[in-house]
Amino acid sequence: MDIEKIRKDFPILSRKIKGNDLIYFDNAATSQTPIQVINKISEYYSKYNSNIHRGVHFLSQEATSEYELVREKIKNHFNIAKKKEVIFTSGTTHGINLIASGYSNILQKGDEIIVSNLEHHSNIVPLQMLAEKTSSILKVIPMNLSGDLDLKAYKKLLNNKTKLVFVNHVSNSLGTINPIKEIIKEAHIHDAKVLIDGAQSAPHFKTDLIDLNADFYVTSAHKLCGPTGIGFLYGKEVLLNELPPYQGGGEMISEVTFEKTSYADLPHKFEAGTPNISGVIAFGAALDYLNGIGLKEIENYENELLKYATRKLKEVKGLRIFGEAKNKISVISFNIESIHPYDLGSILDKMGIAVRTGQHCAQPVMDFYQIPGTVRVSFSFYNTKKEIDFLILAINKAIKMLS
Amino acid sequence: MDIEKIRKDFPILSRKIKGNDLIYFDNAATSQTPIQVINKISEYYSKYNSNIHRGVHFLSQEATSEYELVREKIKNHFNIAKKKEVIFTSGTTHGINLIASGYSNILQKGDEIIVSNLEHHSNIVPLQMLAEKTSSILKVIPMNLSGDLDLKAYKKLLNNKTKLVFVNHVSNSLGTINPIKEIIKEAHIHDAKVLIDGAQSAPHFKTDLIDLNADFYVTSAHKLCGPTGIGFLYGKEVLLNELPPYQGGGEMISEVTFEKTSYADLPHKFEAGTPNISGVIAFGAALDYLNGIGLKEIENYENELLKYATRKLKEVKGLRIFGEAKNKISVISFNIESIHPYDLGSILDKMGIAVRTGQHCAQPVMDFYQIPGTVRVSFSFYNTKKEIDFLILAINKAIKMLS
Amino acid sequence: MNSISKIQKELVEEFSFFEDWMQRYEHMIDLGKSLPLIKEKYKTDDNIIKGCQSKVWMHAELEETKLIFTADSDAIITKGIIAILIRVFSKQHPDEILNADTKFIDQIGLKEHLSPTRANGLVSMIKQIKMYALAYKTQIN
Amino acid sequence: MNSISKIQKELVEEFSFFEDWMQRYEHMIDLGKSLPLIKEKYKTDDNIIKGCQSKVWMHAELEETKLIFTADSDAIITKGIIAILIRVFSKQHPDEILNADTKFIDQIGLKEHLSPTRANGLVSMIKQIKMYALAYKTQIN
Ligand SMILES: Cc1ncc(COP(=O)(O)O)c(C=O)c1O
């Protein structure tokens, strides 16, 4: 992996922030976009922008086939059985809501839903809404100090009332890689269906959905070097067929009269309205880009960054890392004794370093540690050890200012 | 208006299709994108791509303020009272579903919803779903042969059980401009709330939401020279506050614990998850572009194209226009005796002319005329009379081939 | 070379005479005019093939060991397409229909000249033809 | 020139000495250390000002005709911001507080150096100060 060459693909990385080089360590919030993806968007709007699927004309045909090609790419990349099991969404949050809302017609009073303590709000709130609507019960897999889920406790939560389990593959606040294969297997013993939130895992290592045997899977392109406003939902065909459509509109119907409307087949049933066509096409370019580098290469390099940064950060006096799971991705949440994360983040920003501070949309994790929030640095394959060294310098400078 | 100069802003217009210049007459499906909008997208991803609202760092601040600036632009462009009444959606379909779904907790058995016969499927199916869920009754404003709504019949449909009226400002299949100000006024007498589907009107003339006194309004950027995957919903503050959130996730909460979650205020309550940030920002650029030309100028010029094309088309033997309302925009739906619209569309396509054929997601309109579909040409301000002349030539050639 | 391959070869040659798509379309439309029409009584909803903006009705019946196809469409280009298929597959033995490949479609350049909706329709028609072959095959045996 | 404007002018001058944001931040942090602290008993949820990632508690009480503000925050930069505001608005008559403009904030360059969340927080703090002024104004009259 030639990092210097890779960095040149990302125009934003040459930005200066108040005289300093931009150091972008907020990759868990959104990834940066290579020129190949930006160019694909321009190409779309300059050459074959058109509404898809229903058009007889040339542009519409080109746009449709580019769009459908991406469905195929996603199928291959994530090892999905059938193309029609890939539903385009506007992102992870949309995908989770689509499934949660679909089960509001299926779940019965007293049924149980399991979620983990490590989730992003997007994987909590829709389930709270579902539980309220159906009078089902939301149960929480507890976590421990290292940031791992308590699998023993999970197994005890499962029973024949458990209908759904929603868990993220990787925690966005701590970086923990959850043992989802085992989680799925256990759930299936009780015939519960499992949704995996892949927002934080898809960017960092290869996901094989057939091997995992997940029932549903969601992720967002904007964390995968792709554009905003697009993601996809995978669902097993039989399960998706059981769910009612989420939104009504064009594209998702086969016949409309005021007396009776019949719905189209998968995937269209869940893709109402004009989709984010340029987003889908650019998402395809992003996958091509990542595969051009190689997800294994990315994983190895990011692991190296994680190890290096962890070691360096631990040398900083008073610094405590939250989340030290054995299996984790290149996300480090930390605080420094008696310094508010927001203060530290502000000073780092002034030195050109973009980090995130606060609760990271994961208030239950913060509540668990009884902290108001953390500073989170998250690395991507275009980051370098040199940038990490500068981070350490900057942190030490900030500590001086803030004490 | 300098059309030649304007045409140069649209890279796609210089495309050749099988040796012919592209003539794009499918503007009602999606509009083309000026270079100013394309460049704005590239700029976003090259300079300040970042997740918004929660970030301490510079990029996030820039992205957030550009994003929020567009809310302001929309507020001004559509004359909306308050910024927080502007909710970003993924498009018209999403906006309609959000409102329809919100009323599923409010409508009671026996309540009535009115829709028109002239609607796009996106403004029918969500209401059918709502009616089914709430056991309310869906009533239809009939249309007449000219493609106008029957307002007398509408008034008779209204009563004190009417809770919602969903009507488009302009029909996408026929081009009819509906008298929505009157429709809204009548509905308000019965305290019914009105949603206006502005997908086809916003591109063609100025909309003043305070003057119209609409309760809800939706439209899509992709028909307004903007990108795909983004639109907005306007709703009166008091009404939006009464509706439950549509999707759960990040951004739309103020506090999350497993026991109790509280929702954020408008507009965030309805904007769960990472939004289509680049889409929003490019939408802003599109509005700037249109305002740079002037909506009044656009309206006048398009009216000229409409008149010219209508006259020329009527000279074609056997051609029948569907929808000849006095007030209409530059959309013409037609058929030629004993020629299937799909055949005609295919031949036109081969000559580089992009038109749409079929039902235009408005099956009830086709059912009304008892036809399988039409050929629809729809003009935008970058089209020319010369292109219309070529269309007429091409139609005559196609008729020879197909008879 | 069996009969199906021969007809396919003929068709490919026939179409290769034309220099542009316009002429090819005209030829296809001409072929459509000689389509062996389905009897009105078979024009039922059951016999409609989905996947087209236009409607296609198709019917098959056995004459000794050969399948005879008749069809119709409300669109003339679609009629041309189905006429081409019927020329290839009608009056053939179900086994031969089942074994036949459909490379000739690409060779004619049909797919690249059809809209995807129509190309889908074409695929549906071939599927339907093979389904009939499968169904009648058992009747013969 | 009334007392509020004078203090504002002083502050603007004070900050103009510093050449870069780093020094300005350091100065702000220093000011934060001299913030008149709110009494623990007033550190209730009622007195929290929303709109910040960090928490801000503020309390006001009347001493004759002047309002006295005390405050605290869990973040040190936020303490600096509120210290600046208190220096301007504390020990002033409610009327003067209500009439005061807040241009000095832009003149110091505070807003452009703060994150929008913090800038929002700043706006909320000023709002809160003016609310207190409004509430106590009626007590005086
Ligand atoms: C009148 C009308 N309503 C709704 C829609 C749906 O818009 P979108 O597909 O952008 O959600 C359209 C566009 O096709 C339309 O023309």
Ligand SMILES: Cc1ncc(COP(=O)(O)O)c(C=O)c1O
């Ligand atoms: C684990 C996890 N789940 C869900 C989300 C929500 O993704 P989006 O905002 O793209 O819908 C995120 C991203 O912030 C995340 O990290």
